[in-house]
Amino acid sequence: MRAGTLLSAVTLAAVMATAAEAQVSVKLGILNDRSGVYSDIGGEGSVVAARMAVEDARAQKIIGDDIKVDIVAADHQNKPDIGANIARQWYDQEGVDVILDVPTSSVALAISQITREKNKIFMNSGAATSDLTGAQCSPNTVHWAYDTVQLANVTGGAMVKQGGNTWFFLTADYAFGHALERDTAAVVTKAGGKVLGSVKTPFPSTDFSSFLLQAQASKAKVIGLANAGGDTVNSIKQAAEFGITQGGQSLAGMLVFVNDVKALGLKTAQGLVFSETFYWDENEQTRAWSKRMGERLNNRMPNMTNAGVYGSVLHYLKAVAAEKSKDAGKVMARMKATPTDDILFGKGSIREDGRKIHDAFLLEVKKPEESKGEWDVAKILAKVPADQVWRPLDQGGCPLVKKT
Amino acid sequence: MITIFGVPSAALFGQLLLGLINGSFYAILSLGLAVIFGLLNIINFTHGALYMMGAFVAWMLLNYLGIGYWWALLLAPLAVGFVGMLIERNYIAPLSFTNQRQSFVLIGASALGFLLLFYGLRIGPTAAFAGAAAIGVAAASVYAWKRPSQTSTVHVDHLYGLLLTFGLALIIQGLFRNEYGVSGLPYSIPSQLSGGQQIRIFDAPIMFMPNYRGWVIVASLVVCMATWFIIEKTKLGAYLRAATENPTLVGAFGVNVPLMITLTYGFGVALAAFAGVLAAPIYSVNPNMGADLIIVVFAVVVIGGMGSILGSIITGFALGLVEGLTKVFYPEASSTVIFVIMVLVLLVKPAGLFGRAS
Numbered sequence: 173m174r175a176g177t178l179l180s181a182v183t184l185a186a187v188m189a190t191a192a193e194a195q196v197s198v199k200l201g202i203l204n205d206r207s208g209v210y211s212d213i214g215g216e217g218s219v220v221a222a223r224m225a226v227e228d229a230r231a232q233k234i235i236g237d238d239i240k241v242d243i244v245a246a247d248h249q250n251k252p253d254i255g256a257n258i259a260r261q262w263y264d265q266e267g268v269d270v271i272l273d274v275p276t277s278s279v280a281l282a283i284s285q286i287t288r289e290k291n292k293i294f295m296n297s298g299a300a301t302s303d304l305t306g307a308q309c310s311p312n313t314v315h316w317a318y319d320t321v322q323l324a325n326v327t328g329g330a331m332v333k334q335g336g337n338t339w340f341f342l343t344a345d346y347a348f349g350h351a352l353e354r355d356t357a358a359v360v361t362k363a364g365g366k367v368l369g370s371v372k373t374p375f376p377s378t379d380f381s382s383f384l385l386q387a388q389a390s391k392a393k394v395i396g397l398a399n400a401g402g403d404t405v406n407s408i409k410q411a412a413e414f415g416i417t418q419g420g421q422s423l424a425g426m427l428v429f430v431n432d433v434k435a436l437g438l439k440t441a442q443g444l445v446f447s448e449t450f451y452w453d454e455n456e457q458t459r460a461w462s463k464r465m466g467e468r469l470n471n472r473m474p475n476m477t478n479a480g481v482y483g484s485v486l487h488y489l490k491a492v493a494a495e496k497s498k499d500a501g502k503v504m505a506r507m508k509a510t511p512t513d514d515i516l517f518g519k520g521s522i523r524e525d526g527r528k529i530h531d532a533f534l535l536e537v538k539k540p541e542e543s544k545g546e547w548d549v550a551k552i553l554a555k556v557p558a559d560q561v562w563r564p565l566d567q568g569g570c571p572l573v574k575k576t
Numbered sequence: 577m578i579t580i581f582g583v584p585s586a587a588l589f590g591q592l593l594l595g596l597i598n599g600s601f602y603a604i605l606s607l608g609l610a611v612i613f614g615l616l617n618i619i620n621f622t623h624g625a626l627y628m629m630g631a632f633v634a635w636m637l638l639n640y641l642g643i644g645y646w647w648a649l650l651l652a653p654l655a656v657g658f659v660g661m662l663i664e665r666n667y668i669a670p671l672s673f674t675n676q677r678q679s680f681v682l683i684g685a686s687a688l689g690f691l692l693l694f695y696g697l698r699i700g701p702t703a704a705f706a707g708a709a710a711i712g713v714a715a716a717s718v719y720a721w722k723r724p725s726q727t728s729t730v731h732v733d734h735l736y737g738l739l740l741t742f743g744l745a746l747i748i749q750g751l752f753r754n755e756y757g758v759s760g761l762p763y764s765i766p767s768q769l770s771g772g773q774q775i776r777i778f779d780a781p782i783m784f785m786p787n788y789r790g791w792v793i794v795a796s797l798v799v800c801m802a803t804w805f806i807i808e809k810t811k812l813g814a815y816l817r818a819a820t821e822n823p824t825l826v827g828a829f830g831v832n833v834p835l836m837i838t839l840t841y842g843f844g845v846a847l848a849a850f851a852g853v854l855a856a857p858i859y860s861v862n863p864n865m866g867a868d869l870i871i872v873v874f875a876v877v878v879i880g881g882m883g884s885i886l887g888s889i890i891t892g893f894a895l896g897l898v899e900g901l902t903k904v905f906y907p908e909a910s911s912t913v914i915f916v917i918m919v920l921v922l923l924v925k926p927a928g929l930f931g932r933a934s
Contacts, residue, residue, distance in 0.1 A: 207753065207756060207758075208758070208864065209864065210758075211753070211757075211758045212757045212758050212759040215758075221802060234930040245581050250767055278834060286837040288672055301841060319586050320921075346907055371907050372907055372908050373907060373910075374907070374908065374909075374910055374911035374912075376868060377910075377911070378860075378865070378868055378869065379594075379598050379859070381594050381597075381789075382591055382594045382595075382900060382904065383907065385587070385590055385591065385594070385783060386587075386904070389587055401758075401759075402758070402759075402760065402860050402862060402864070405759070406860050408860060409858065409859070409860065413765065413772075413786045413788065413789075413858060414772070414784055414786060415771075415772060415786070419784075429759075431757070431759040432759060434759065434762075435759040435761065435762065435862070437762025437764070439762070440762065440764070445637065470757070472754075472757060503808035
C-alpha cells in the first residue's frame with residue numbers, strides 16, 4: 173500500500189515534469205513613460221491593459237495552463253539612450269520576449285533596431301511615427317494602435333474637406349513631430365492645399381504664445397499642431413487665450429488623446445476635431461472593458477495606446493498558443509497570417525511591413541452642456557474604413573515589401 | 577513696413593512683449609530662490625514643486641470649495657507658505673542641529689502614521705503617505721514646542737540642503753502625479769480678465785494682447801518691487817540681512833533668528849505659489865509644470881548672481897526678452913539660449929552679473 177502510494181507519487185512527478193517541459197514561458201516587457209509628459213498616455217494604464225489581456229486570454233481559453241506569462245515594466249523617461257539600455261538588459265539578461273507600448277517616436281525607433289538585432293518581438297502602440305513601418309521597418313516590429321499617416325489622413329483630410337486649404341504647423345522638434353508634419357503636409361498638398369510655413373518648437377515647451385502669433389501672422393486657415401501631450405494642451409489653451417480661433421483660423425490637433433481633452437476642459441476644447449483608433453464610449457463592449465480598466469486605474473478611462481497594448485498582447489498570445497513556441501520568427505509569421513479580432517479594434521490584420529490595419533474614428537469634442545459625465549468628452553463624427561486610413565503598402569518605402 | 581532681419585518690426589514688438597510676460601514668471605520664481613539663498617544659504621530645489629503646488633491649491637480651492645481665482649491668489653501662497661515653513665522647521669533646519677532628536681521623532685511618527693493609515697485604516701497609498709507626513713511633522717512640532725530652537729553654529733555645506741530639497745521635490749511631485757496623473761487639470765481665466773485688447777502703434781495693429789497676460793506683468797512687477805523694497809529698504813530687511821552675515825551676533829541683540837529664517841523661507845516659497853496661481857489659467861496645471869521650469873529659473877539665478885535680489889528680478893525679465901527674440905529668429909534654440917548665456921556669463925563674471933565676488 174505504502175509502496176503503491178510512493179509509486180503513484182513518482183509517476184505523478186514524472187508526468188508533471190513532462191508537462192513542465194512542454195510549457196512555454198513568455199515574458200512581456202512594457203516599456204514606456206511612467207513619470208513624464210506621456211505617462212498618462214502609456215504609463216501604468218498600459219501595464220494594467222497587458223494584465224487584463226493575459227487574464228482574458230486565460231478566461232477565454234486562448235491560452236491554457238501550459239503557457240506561463242510574466243509581465244515586467246520600466247520607465248524609459250522619453251530618452252532613446254535610457255530606453256535602449258533597458259531593452260538590451262531585458263533581452264540579454266532578463267529573458268524578455270516582447271517589448272510593448274513604447275511611446276515617444278525617437279525611443280521607439282531605437283527599440284525597433286535593437287529588437288531586430290536580438291531577433292525578439294516589438295509590438296508598438298504608443299509611438300506615432302510612420303517610419304516604424306516605412307523606411308525603418310523591421311521584420312520583428314508590429315505597429316498597432318495609430319500612426320502619423322492615419323492621423324494625417326483622418327484629421328487632416330477632414331480639415332481640408334471643410335475648406336481648410338492653407339496650413340501652418342507648430343511642430344514638436346523631434347522624430348515624432350517631424351514625421352507628423354511631413355505626413356500631414358503630404359495629405360494637404362495632395363488635396364490641393366498649401367503649407368504656408370512651420371515653426372519647430374523645443375520639446376517640451378510651456379509657452380506657445382510666441383509660436384501661435386507667428387502662425388497667426390501667416391494668415392493660414394488651419395494651424396496644425398504636430399505635437400502631443402502637455403505641448404498640445406498648452407498650445408490649445410493659449411490659442412483660445414489669444415483669440416486665434418475667434419479670428420477665423422481653426423486649430424487641428426493632429427494627435428489628441430482623451431486625456432488631453434479632459435485636461436483642457438470642454439469649455440476650452442469644444443469643437444476640436446481629432447482622430448483616435450479606439451474610443452472608450454464606442455459600444456457596449458468597449459464601455460464595459462474601459463469601466464473594468466478604470467476601476468484599476470484611479471477611475472481614469474483608457475486611450476487608444478492602452479487599448480493597443482491589450483490588443484497586441486491578446487494577438488501575441490494567440491500566436492504563441494497556436495505555435496506552442498515563442499520563437500520570434502514563427503510567432504511573427506503566425507501573427508501576420510492570422511486575422512486579428514478583439515473587442516476593442518474589431519476585425520483587422522497585420523500587414524507585411526508590420527502595420528496593424530483597422531478602422532479609425534473622427535471625433536469632435538463635445539460642448540460642456542452635451543457631456544453627461546467626467547469622461548464623456550467626445551462624439552464620434554465618422555468611422556473611417558481601414559482602406560482610407562493607412563498608407564498604402566507600396567508607398568512606405570519599406571524594404572521588406574516585395575516590389576511587383 | 578520696416579523689417580528687422582526679415583521680421584516686421586511690429587511683429588517683433590509683439591514678441592518682445594510676450595518675452596516680458598514669460599520673464600515675469602522667471603522673475604518671481606528666481607526672486608524667491610534668491611531670497612532663500614541669500615538669507616538661508618539653501619539652494620532650494622523644492623521651489624518648482626511648490627510652484628506646482630500653488631497652481632494645484634488654486635485648482636483644489638475652486639473644485640472642492642468653490643473658491644475662485646482672486647481668493648486663491650491670496651490663499652494659495654498662504655497655504656503653500658505654511659507648508660514651506662513646516663518643511664524648513666522639520667527638514668531643513670535640523671541639518672545644522674547639534675542633536676537630531678527632533679528628526680528621530682519626525683521619522684518615527686511618520687513611520688507609525690503610515691503603518692496605521694495604510695494597514696490599519698486601509699487608506700490609499702498616496703493619501704496614507706501624505707497623512708503620515710502630516711502626522712510626523714505634527715509630532716515633531718509638538719516635540720520642538722517650547723524647546724529653544726538651536727541656531728546653526730556649524731555652517732553645513734550647500735550640498736546637503738540641495739540634496740534634501742531635491743528629494744523633497746521628487747516626493748511632492750510623485751504624490752501629485754499618483755493622485756492626479758500628468759495630463760493636467762483645467763483652470764479657466766477669471767471672467768474679469770478674459771478677452772483682450774488690440775495693441776496698435778500709429779494705427780498699425782501689432783498684436784492681440786489678452787488682458788490676463790497684462791495682469792501677469794503688472795502683478796509680478798508689483799510683487800517683485802515690493803519684495804525688493806522690504807529687503808533692501810526697511811528695518812525688517814536690515815535685520816534679515818544682518819542675520820545672514822552673523823546669526824549669533826544678531827541673536828545676541830534679542831532677535832529671534834530661527835523664527836526669522838523660517839518666516840523668510842515661508843515667504844520665498846509663497847512667492848513660488850503666487851507664480852503658480854498666476855500660471856494656472858494659461859499653462860497646463862500638471863505635476864511636472866514646476867520641474868520643467870525650475871532648471872531655467874536656476875540658470876536665471878546663476879546669471880543674475882546667487883542671492884542678489886535686484887539681480888534676479890532684472891535678469892528674470894531680461895532673459896524672458898532674450899528667449900522671446902530667439903523664438904522669432906531661431907525657435908529650435910529657444911530652450912537652450914538661456915544656458916548658453918549662463919555659460920558665457922560664468923566665464924566672464926563667475927559671481928553672476930549682479931553678484932558680489934566673495
